[in-house]
Amino acid sequence: QVQLQESGPGLVKPSGTLSLTCAVSGGSISSGYWWSWVRQPPGKGLEWIGEIYHSGTTNYNPSLKSRVTISVDKSKNQFSLKLSSVTAADTAVYYCGGTSWYSLDPWGQGTLVTVSS
């Protein structure tokens, strides 16, 4: 059973770059899933950020596309998110997930990233 675990700094300064990694265990990152990032500001709803296939093909949310880069490292069985020029509005719990049948399952437990000086 595939399991996901997010990791990365919990605090990022305004105008800086948010960097997170999602480690995939219990299966190969080349297994056929697409791999997504989703975020949830405190007390608010869910926003899809983007996804990547093991080939490196990506799809991004148009509202974030100019600031987002998602990459994959098959040797480490993990994928990563970079979000540049962050502001307080980017403060959220960030989840990674596997995408198949046009839905997300499984999900990581999530990691809170706060943007503050």
Next chain:
Amino acid sequence: EIVLTQSPGTLSLSPGERATLSCRASQSVSSSYLAWYQQKPGQAPRLLIYGASSRATGIPDRFSGSGSGTDFTLTISRLEPEDFAVYYCQQYVSSPAMYTFGQGTKLEIK
């Protein structure tokens, strides 16, 4: 961009009752592309339904999904105490590829 609107915003019911949650799309959505999730406080969302009506692995049969076009419904036949949570619908569009979520319905104990 297709917008998903969930109603009601909050639903107050008692254990044992039937819950009906609505998700309306601003444009027609393929049934294959509609999913439902449950989220409890401090937890990641959990996939309940995909393809509008297929239960995900391990989901009890009291959860069912239905609908087509612009109107979709999640029904919980008999509420258990652990079902009180926030529920989100989600849709996928293929060009450009993108996922969007509804704003959520909070199911609370009456």
